[in-house]
Amino acid sequence: ADNALRERRYPTDMTEAEWAVVRPLLPVPGWMRGRGGQPEAYCHRAMLDAIAYLVDNGIKWRAMP
Template identity: 90%
Template sequence: MTDAEWAVVRPLLPVPGWMRGRGGQPESYCHRAILDAIRYLVDNGVKWRAMPADFPPWDRVYAFFRRWRDHVLVREFHDRLRDRVRQKAGRDVEPTAGVIDSQSVKADAVVGADSRGFDGGKLINGRKRHVVVDTLGLLLGVMVTSAD
């Protein structure tokens, strides 16, 4: 992550409790290093345990990600960045139009039958992912259902 990107992202991240005077120990790893590791994971599609040694240990990265996800910070972080991109493009923060699309995806045998279905139009046994984007192509929502 470049310094310019970090300058934009840093104010959007949560402030650790010990820095707000709520007690506790300082965190062992910088949020920038954690975010770099998460971005690497998403970009390269590797497993958590296959995280390169250049990053903090995978279990610490996963613990941060899980904490941010469980407190809905990942979604809030995404929404704030989307709002900034829309403002920079001269658009209103709240989109007034969206584009919906779906895609049927084959499901492996290990996927439970209760979350799979048969898409008769495409002859696919699996799941269907539905995506809503704004007119700039920025993600507004995702939902996964059975393919039927």
């Protein structure tokens, strides 16, 4: 569920160094520990980048793709 080598698209996206600090703090999914369930459909890093984008920007013209 993680894409470690992700290209930065927005100024609020995490750098590789920030991701290295945050990644160990996220819980391990149940399906990876043999407790059943389905794999996640979305990358954890992409979700955190989206949250940071909304918190910082809402939507700014200069940050639009």
